[in-house]
Amino acid sequence: MTLTVAFSSHSPVESQVDIVVVGVYDHGVLSPSAQLLDNASGGALSRLAARGDLSGKQGAITRLFDLPGVTAPRIMVVGLGEAGGLDVPRYLKALAEAAKSLKAGNQVNVASFLGEVSVRDRDSEWCLRQQVVVFSHHAYRFVSTRGRKPGDHGIKSLQLPAGSESALRAGLAIAGGVALTRELGNLPPNICTPQYLAETAQRLATTLPKFSVEILEREEMEKLGMGALLGVARGSRNAPRLIIMKYSGAENADAAPYVLVGKGITFDTGGISIKPGAGMDEMKFDMCGGGSVFGALHAVAELGLSINVIGVVPAVENMPDGDAYRPGDVLTSMSGQTIEVLNTDAEGRLILCDAISYAKRFNPHTMVDIATLTGACVVALGKHAHGLMSHDDALANELLQAGEHVHDRAWRLPIWDDYQTQLDTGYADMANIGGKNAGAITAGCFLARFANEVRWAHLDIAGTAWDEGRKGGATGRPVQLLVQWLLDRAA
Numbered sequence: 001m002t003l004t005v006a007f008s009s010h011s012p013v014e015s016q017v018d019i020v021v022v023g024v025y026d027h028g029v030l031s032p033s034a035q036l037l038d039n040a041s042g043g044a045l046s047r048l049a050a051r052g053d054l055s056g057k058q059g060a061i062t063r064l065f066d067l068p069g070v071t072a073p074r075i076m077v078v079g080l081g082e083a084g085g086l087d088v089p090r091y092l093k094a095l096a097e098a099a100k101s102l103k104a105g106n107q108v109n110v111a112s113f114l115g116e117v118s119v120r121d122r123d124s125e126w127c128l129r130q131q132v133v134v135f136s137h138h139a140y141r142f143v144s145t146r147g148r149k150p151g152d153h154g155i156k157s158l159q160l161p162a163g164s165e166s167a168l169r170a171g172l173a174i175a176g177g178v179a180l181t182r183e184l185g186n187l188p189p190n191i192c193t194p195q196y197l198a199e200t201a202q203r204l205a206t207t208l209p210k211f212s213v214e215i216l217e218r219e220e221m222e223k224l225g226m227g228a229l230l231g232v233a234r235g236s237r238n239a240p241r242l243i244i245m246k247y248s249g250a251e252n253a254d255a256a257p258y259v260l261v262g263k264g265i266t267f268d269t270g271g272i273s274i275k276p277g278a279g280m281d282e283m284k285f286d287m288c289g290g291g292s293v294f295g296a297l298h299a300v301a302e303l304g305l306s307i308n309v310i311g312v313v314p315a316v317e318n319m320p321d322g323d324a325y326r327p328g329d330v331l332t333s334m335s336g337q338t339i340e341v342l343n344t345d346a347e348g349r350l351i352l353c354d355a356i357s358y359a360k361r362f363n364p365h366t367m368v369d370i371a372t373l374t375g376a377c378v379v380a381l382g383k384h385a386h387g388l389m390s391h392d393d394a395l396a397n398e399l400l401q402a403g404e405h406v407h408d409r410a411w412r413l414p415i416w417d418d419y420q421t422q423l424d425t426g427y428a429d430m431a432n433i434g435g436k437n438a439g440a441i442t443a444g445c446f447l448a449r450f451a452n453e454v455r456w457a458h459l460d461i462a463g464t465a466w467d468e469g470r471k472g473g474a475t476g477r478p479v480q481l482l483v484q485w486l487l488d489r490a491a
Helices: 032-040 044-050 088-101 124-139 165-186 194-207 218-224 227-233 280-303 348-362 375-381 393-406 417-423 439-451 479-490
Strands: 004-008 019-024 061-065 074-079 109-112 157-161 211-216 241-248 258-262 264-268 308-318 330-332 338-340 366-371 386-390 410-412 456-460
Touching: 004 124, 004 165, 019 032, 032 044, 044 061, 061 088, 074 088, 088 124, 109 124, 124 157, 124 165, 165 280, 165 479, 194 211, 194 241, 194 264, 194 280, 194 308, 211 218, 218 227, 218 348, 227 308, 227 330, 227 348, 241 280, 258 280, 258 348, 258 479, 264 280, 264 348, 280 308, 280 366, 280 479, 308 348, 348 366, 348 439, 366 439, 366 479, 375 386, 375 439, 386 393, 386 439, 393 410, 393 456, 393 479, 417 439, 439 456
Parallel strands: 004 157, 019 074, 019 109, 109 157, 258 308, 258 366, 264 308, 366 456, 386 410
Antiparallel strands: 061 074, 211 241, 241 308, 330 338, 386 456
């Protein structure tokens, strides 16, 4: 479901919506909009706060009904913690708690005044943008293969006090990109195949400005010598696709593009090195790196950024079969480098290395690959931070700062040449795994052998791309980080 967001000139007292959302701090300190409601209702909020029935504790939610003098039938008061102590994580938590609380019930039209609060080191435009992104995130429902539950209405419209049109536009564009990424990730693998991803890209080209698409099929990849990518694809009856999406926004059409390369394994059994059955259903999320490229390109085109951006998504299914590639096979990549396969479940780097080699033909200004690459990264960083690797300190800092700005954070891991020896083998130029130690880093070192002279960074999103469990789902990360980084480059 798409959330409709618009500015409104109505005060919280006069808003003609199902519910008005305002903030309150510890010790009963009311935000400006909460104070207006308090004045209109004859001090109702102050009285409740004084007797402990209205909490300013961080993330606390209090609902009030039919306040005298107030048009809206419901008021949601969100706890903001200590006055003057609101930082980025706490502000985003307050937004998230409010948005989650609105998921059920009949309040489909909402007016939020949480953008008026002061957030440390952030301006009002940032607060507005994050309201749009966070409320849209929690308004999202996956209904493509299921119906709605009774009473599960969710919010449909969000009204905000008049503010920056550019911030609203950015919030809507990012929210749309995140929703696209989540939808692609959540779709079952019998629907979201390599062909489906290719068709999705082609549909985007019919609706987005300055956007074009090229699809390479097996025969064209064979001519290019993409033996690593095609080796992974051999076990599946779903043919591979190499998806190239181009957004041409720079005034100079020949300006060097920013290239995003996303891992698009639409389902990963592990191949002959088959995974355990428990949790294998979550391997439909193994294309979330590619999904984030779709989402980022969608947002960039909606924003009309004055840069050129190219997305390259190798879309492949990794299946066991009589023709599947095996441990011990030696594959020849598009670069000419040979790879000994020691584990067919280390397939993401094999499709990415050929996609990276292909993407060099665009003479990129910068290349970033995004991949649900290693369980080792999840062990190292958990579910909070993306793993970031790059030989370029300036690029690494750009990405880290973009992530900090929107709280879609990454953590830099070393990619020293010391680790490269773990990929040594006597049977090829390199092995596709480096042993049990430093697995996320050796995967990055593997990709670095193909990026070499390009200004390049690698984001391992294995821990951040989806929430685990049957009620989990794709998160849409790191679309916010990528779009913020590209916004900074365009500026």
